[in-house]
Amino acid sequence: MRAMLLERPQPAEDSPLHLKELPTPIPGPGEIRVRVRCCGLCHTDLHTVEGDLHLPKLPIVPGHQIVGVVEAEGPSTHIFKEGDRVGIPWLHSTDNRCDYCRRGLENLCDHARFTGYHIDGGYADYTIVHENYAYHISPVFSDENAAPLLCAGIIGYRSYRLSGILPGQRLGLYGFGASAHLVLQFARHQGCEVYVFTRTPIHRELAKRLAAAWVGSAEDTPPQQLDAAIIFAPAGALVPQALRVLRKAGTLALAGITMSTIPPIDYSLLYHERVIRSVANSTRQDAREFLQLAADVPLQTDVETFNLEQANQALQALKKSEIKAAAVLRM
Ligand SMILES: [Zn+2]
Ligand SMILES: [Zn+2]
Numbered sequence: 001m002r003a004m005l006l007e008r009p010q011p012a013e014d015s016p017l018h019l020k021e022l023p024t025p026i027p028g029p030g031e032i033r034v035r036v037r038c039c040g041l042c043h044t045d046l047h048t049v050e051g052d053l054h055l056p057k058l059p060i061v062p063g064h065q066i067v068g069v070v071e072a073e074g075p076s077t078h079i080f081k082e083g084d085r086v087g088i089p090w091l092h093s094t095d096n097r098c099d100y101c102r103r104g105l106e107n108l109c110d111h112a113r114f115t116g117y118h119i120d121g122g123y124a125d126y127t128i129v130h131e132n133y134a135y136h137i138s139p140v141f142s143d144e145n146a147a148p149l150l151c152a153g154i155i156g157y158r159s160y161r162l163s164g165i166l167p168g169q170r171l172g173l174y175g176f177g178a179s180a181h182l183v184l185q186f187a188r189h190q191g192c193e194v195y196v197f198t199r200t201p202i203h204r205e206l207a208k209r210l211a212a213a214w215v216g217s218a219e220d221t222p223p224q225q226l227d228a229a230i231i232f233a234p235a236g237a238l239v240p241q242a243l244r245v246l247r248k249a250g251t252l253a254l255a256g257i258t259m260s261t262i263p264p265i266d267y268s269l270l271y272h273e274r275v276i277r278s279v280a281n282s283t284r285q286d287a288r289e290f291l292q293l294a295a296d297v298p299l300q301t302d303v304e305t306f307n308l309e310q311a312n313q314a315l316q317a318l319k320k321s322e323i324k325a326a327a328v329l330r331m
Contacts, residue, residue, distance in 0.1 A: 003124035004311040007059040009051025012319050015312035016049045025128045027074035032131050039122030040065030040147035041314050041327040044257050056118055063122030064090040064115035065150035067143045079131045086134040089150040092119050107281035123311050138295035145301045148326035149294050152178035157290035158282045159255040163228035167191040172226040175233030176203035178326035182299050184210050189297050195222050202324045236262035248272035255279050303328045
């Protein structure tokens, strides 16, 4: 099978992924082999190829927003059958035993394994997953439009939930891309007003088109204080900016897997029971709930498609904020 393989992390500009021929994987007990139709690109993939994250497996095939069709089943599978369309997200497996798993926090599992990070992912013709960690995709979505739901969407949904925002309240989004453009629609569907903080002109334009209540820069002060906010950009300098416009008891959720150093903050920005919390990965329950809600709304994903061989160019475009919302590789 064809795969875009990372052998050595390098800046995206140096095209770290190389097209290779790899053996087609064989599904083990409980596993399915999925013929990949498309795979979304995520900022985590960028952190992977550039080596910002510690990489437990090298070489690795990145990609964790996979939409494909079940092509072969290993022994003792019973959820999916050949020909079913499935989605595969970041959470690839958990131990189901540790303290976190038992507390309903499998996203924090001590032995969690992630797609395109511990296990070869979706920048390839085929991938393997245990059927307990794959999901049916509603026919409401095309393959390309479904792909960004699988990380951008699910992590956005968990961030939204953990921000504690209630229907009708005001939500701030810092950094606008694949995740934020879905959260904006979802929040509006819940009756929230959404305030978008971004400098990038194409992102501002999309936020306005999706009916953001207000669009500005992080240094700007919106006309109203916000009940909650989510930072998607990996910039720690945004934390004091966001706290500055947050109401008393408001929560600031940090959705990224990495963030630059958060500058010292004056205690008065945090006082009055404001909360800062990070969001890490997501649970299978998050995935199931979100994919159902996404189909009910239904959410519109704005995608730009690239061929598998163009994975480096797609990551470069993502890095330079040239992608309006979400980028997807088509096999
Ligand atoms: Zn666990
Ligand atoms: Zn991701």
